[in-house]
Every structure is written in C-alpha cells, then in structure tokens.
Amino acid sequence: MANEMGITVKKEENMPEWYSQVVVKSELADYSVVRGCAVIRPLGYSLWQSIVDYFNQRLNKLNVQNAYFPLFIPESFFHREAQHVEGFAPEVAWISTKSDNEERLAIRPTSETIMYDSYSKWIRSHRDLPLRINQWANIVRWEISDVKIFLRSREFLWQEGHCVYSTEKECEKETKMMLKEYAKMSEELLAIPAITGIKSKKETFPGAIRTYTFESFMPDGKALQSGTSHNLGQGFAKAFNISFHGEDGEEHTPWQSSWGFSTRLLGALVMVHGDDKGLVLPPKMAPIKAVIVPIAQDKSPEVMKKAKEIHKKLKKFNAHLDDRADKSPGFKFNEWELKGVPLRIELGPKDLEKQSCVVVSRFNGQKEIVPLNDLVAFVDKKLKQIQKEMLEKARKKVEERKTKATTYDELKNAIEEKKLVLAHHCGNKECEEQIKTDTGGATTRCRPTGEDKPEPNSKCVCCGEKAKYKIYFAKNY
Numbered sequence: 001m002a003n004e005m006g007i008t009v010k011k012e013e014n015m016p017e018w019y020s021q022v023v024v025k026s027e028l029a030d031y032s033v034v035r036g037c038a039v040i041r042p043l044g045y046s047l048w049q050s051i052v053d054y055f056n057q058r059l060n061k062l063n064v065q066n067a068y069f070p071l072f073i074p075e076s077f078f079h080r081e082a083q084h085v086e087g088f089a090p091e092v093a094w095i096s097t098k099s100d101n102e103e104r105l106a107i108r109p110t111s112e113t114i115m116y117d118s119y120s121k122w123i124r125s126h127r128d129l130p131l132r133i134n135q136w137a138n139i140v141r142w143e144i145s146d147v148k149i150f151l152r153s154r155e156f157l158w159q160e161g162h163c164v165y166s167t168e169k170e171c172e173k174e175t176k177m178m179l180k181e182y183a184k185m186s187e188e189l190l191a192i193p194a195i196t197g198i199k200s201k202k203e204t205f206p207g208a209i210r211t212y213t214f215e216s217f218m219p220d221g222k223a224l225q226s227g228t229s230h231n232l233g234q235g236f237a238k239a240f241n242i243s244f245h246g247e248d249g250e251e252h253t254p255w256q257s258s259w260g261f262s263t264r265l266l267g268a269l270v271m272v273h274g275d276d277k278g279l280v281l282p283p284k285m286a287p288i289k290a291v292i293v294p295i296a297q298d299k300s301p302e303v304m305k306k307a308k309e310i311h312k313k314l315k316k317f318n319a320h321l322d323d324r325a326d327k328s329p330g331f332k333f334n335e336w337e338l339k340g341v342p343l344r345i346e347l348g349p350k351d352l353e354k355q356s357c358v359v360v361s362r363f364n365g366q367k368e369i370v371p372l373n374d375l376v377a378f379v380d381k382k383l384k385q386i387q388k389e390m391l392e393k394a395r396k397k398v399e400e401r402k403t404k405a406t407t408y409d410e411l412k413n414a415i416e417e418k419k420l421v422l423a424h425h426c427g428n429k430e431c432e433e434q435i436k437t438d439t440g441g442a443t444t445r446c447r448p449t450g451e452d453k454p455e456p457n458s459k460c461v462c463c464g465e466k467a468k469y470k471i472y473f474a475k476n477y
C-alpha cells in the first residue's frame with residue numbers, strides 16, 4: 001500500500017529530499033510563506049525544549065545567568081569592532097526609522113555589541129567579575145534566501161553566552177570548558193558524536209582571537225558546525241570601554257568569551273539518526289518515549305482496560321495511549337515510526353492471555369515479548385540501552401568516514417569519497433581558498449583536540465610550505 005504519509009525516497013539515494021520529507025511529514029516543522037523562514041511545529045519545538053531544559057540545568061551549575069537584550073542594535077555599535085562589522089555586514093537586515101535624525105538599526109545577527117554596551121555600565125570593579133550571562137533568543141541573518149529547515153534560514157533560535165573575566169587564563173579556561181559542555185550535551189542528550197577542536201584563522205569568528213568548535217559529521221559526508229566557543233580577547237572590551245578597577249588599585253581591560261549553539265542541532269538530529277521510515281529520536285530527546293497501541297480494541301474491552309492500566313504505569317516515560325477507533329494498528333505503527341517514538345508497545349487479546357505484550361524498538365526494529373509485570377523495569381532499561389546504542393552506532397559511522405591524506409591527490413580523492421580528512425596545513429587563508437576551489441567546496445573544519453600537532457618536518461598538503469598543524473577538511477552545511 002502506497003502510504004502518502006510515509007517517506008517516499010530513500011535516505012541513501014536522495015538525502016536532501018529525504019530530509020525535507022522527514023522534517024515536514026513527521027510534523028517537526030513546516031515551510032512558511034515568508035521567504036527564507038520556517039515554522040517550528042509543536043514536535044520540533046518540544047525537541048528544542050529538551051535541549052533548552054538540559055542546557056539551563058548545566059548553566060545553573062556553571063553559575064551562568066539568563067537575561068534578555070534588545071533585538072535591535074544601533075548601526076554605530078557594529079563599527080566599533082572592525083573585524084566584527086566586516087564579518088557580519090553582508091548578512092545584516094536593517095530597519096530604517098521614520099525620522100532622519102535617528103540612527104539606523106540592525107536586527108541582531110549576534111549580540112556581542114548590544115550586550116557589551118550594557119556590560120560597560122555594569123562592570124566597575126574586579127568584584128563584578130567574572131560576569132557570566134546567557135540569552136535564549138532569535139537571530140536574523142538576511143543573506144539566506146533558500147531555506148533548509150533548521151540548517152539554513154533567515155531567522156533561527158539559539159543561545160548565546162557572553163562572559164567577562166579579569167584574567168586571560170580564566171577566560172581561556174572557561175572558553176574551553178564551554179566547548180566541553182557542548183560536546184557532552186551532543187553526545188549524552190542528542191547521541192551525536194562531537195568532533196572538537198580549534199578553527200583556522202580564516203574560519204575564526206569575526207573579532208575573536210580563537211574559536212573552538214564542535215562539528216557533527218552527517219551521513220552524506222558533510223560536516224555541520226554545531227556550536228562554537230570564542231575567546232574574544234580584549235578587542236571588544238576596548239571597543240566598548242569595558243574596564244574594571246583591580247585589586248591593585250589600577251584600571252584594567254577584561255577578557256571576554258562568547259559561545260553559542262542553535263536550532264541547527266535539530267537538523268543534525270534528523271540527519272544522523274533518521275531512516276527510511278522517518279525520524280528516530282534518542283530517548284532522552286523524545287517528548288513521548290513509548291506509545292501503546294491496543295490491537296482489536298473494539299472487540300476486546302479487556303485489552304482496552306489493560307492498555308489503560310499500562311498507560312498509567314508508564315506515566316514517568318510520558319507514554320501515549322493511541323486509542324483512536326478509526327485508525328488501524330498498521331496505520332498507527334507507521335505514524336509513530338515516522339515521528340520517531342523510541343518504543344512501541346503492542347497489546348492484543350492473545351498477548352493478554354499470556355499476560356505479556358510486544359515491545360518494538362524504533363531504533364533497530366527489535367521485537368521483544370515482555371511479561372506485563374516486568375514492563376516498567378523493562379522500558380526503563382531499554383530506553384537507557386537505546387540511548388547508548390544510538391551514540392555508539394553514530395560514532396562508528398563517523399569513525400568509518402575519518403581518513404588521513406598526505407598528498408594533495410589523496411585529499412581530493414578522499415573529499416570526493418565524502419570522507420572527513422585529516423591533513424597537514426600551512427594555516428594560510430589563500431591556501432584554504434585554493435583547496436576549497438580544487439575540491440568543489442571542502443573547507444577546514446577544526447584542528448582536532450589533542451591530535452593537531454604536526455609531524456616533524458611536515459609540509460602543507462596543498463602548497464608544500466611548512467605545516468603549522470593538522471586539520472580536518474570536509475564539505476559542510
């Protein structure tokens with residue numbers, strides 16, 4: 001039976017179309033009449049909420065407080081930090097105010113400038129530091145017109161943390177710490193392996209002295225920059241007149257960091273775990289962790305009675321009882337598979353006779369017969385097991401795609417084969433640009449943490465100059 005609701009293309013054969021169908025048909029999100037924008041539907045928003053809830057708990061532990069700053073930024077603020085304005089100018093949307101005397105306003109593409117203007121008023125003494133503030137917000141980057149839901153759109157949701165420190169050491173330490181937090185969240189919550197490291201100069205955030213990144217590697221051989229943590233040095237502090245009175249009685253310029261991730265993570269979640277039937281959600285992300293589907297419910301009041309009992313018992317997993325009388329069990333199976341619910345519990349008259357039920361894992365299709373008395377403990381154990389196995393499976397896939405290149409031909413071939421390629425590089429921007437041209441789009445992703453040290457006397461894979469470090473190359477989203 002052709003199922004209009006279902007996914008009509010295979011992930012391996014046409015991933016862009018597969019992705020678009022999964023996102024829309026599972027009701028995660030939808031296209032909008034507003035060009036370049038998307039609508040996040042309740043299922044998609046609940047996934048974002050899972051991330052927000054997890055991360056707010058972490059922020060609380062790390063003494064970071066949430067706050068909110070204006071969406072609009074005076075034009076002059078952008079010009080205070082030269083690299084920052086140059087980096088963001090092409091993607092800023094402007095608001096022309098009615099009065100000619102009023103300054104033009106930007107819709108925030110990121111909030112460094114507007115936040116640091118406030119910081120310059122709030123920070124007076126070393127006792128005001130460290131200052132650690134996070135904001136959950138929407139961001140607008142106008143240059144994008146072809147929307148790819150969660151991955152590319154003019155407006156998206158994110159968090160941006162902005163911290164101020166009295167010493168360089170503390171600033172660098174916490175910039176790295178946030179990257180670790182991101183990697184931990186990616187792996188523990190989203191079951192997506194994180195590749196962490198330092199960005200090349202070319203890929204460094206405009207205005208930062210160093211950018212740390214965590215990259216996710218997609219099944220189509222493209223990397224996705226999933227979160228970044230920047231050591232901003234003292235450039236913004238100088239541009240925004242942030243200074244503090246030190247213990248030594250002197251005025252000092254503080255050090256700053258900023259860090260962020262966005263709803264892009266949901267795009268990674270879909271691509272990494274989804275299959276030809278639709279979404280596959282890691283249990284920790286799934287709003288509904290188990291769905292109960294009664295079989296022959298109209299013929300057997302006992303089945304319905306028991307199904308309701310089970311529903312109550314599985315409350316802590318936010319289980320859902322699908323008792324729609326007008327839909328067949330087969331229809332329900334397909335729909336919940338499309339939506340990625342981790343466990344399906346089937347209960348029919350024959351199961352009831354044996355005082356058992358059938359539990360099916362969305363992740364690998366495994367069917368298990370479980371005595372009703374053991375169900376709660378079984379579900380608890382199974383969800384934990386699935387969460388772990390999803391990360392292991394995803395990690396294995398990334399490891400299979402990792403390779404090394406010592407010659408330029410090897411690099412070009414490996415990119416052609418959709419690999420994540422580690423190679424020596426000189427660190428020059430022009431050389432990176434050349435590689436991008438020659439490979440049809442490969443860029444440097446990151447100098448992997450603890451593995452970026454060049455071999456003795458090694459040369460750049462492209463230009464043959466002395467190598468500065470080892471860095472990953474891949475095409476990217």
Ligand SMILES: [Zn+2]
Nearest residue numbers: 426431460463
């Ligand atoms: Zn080079």
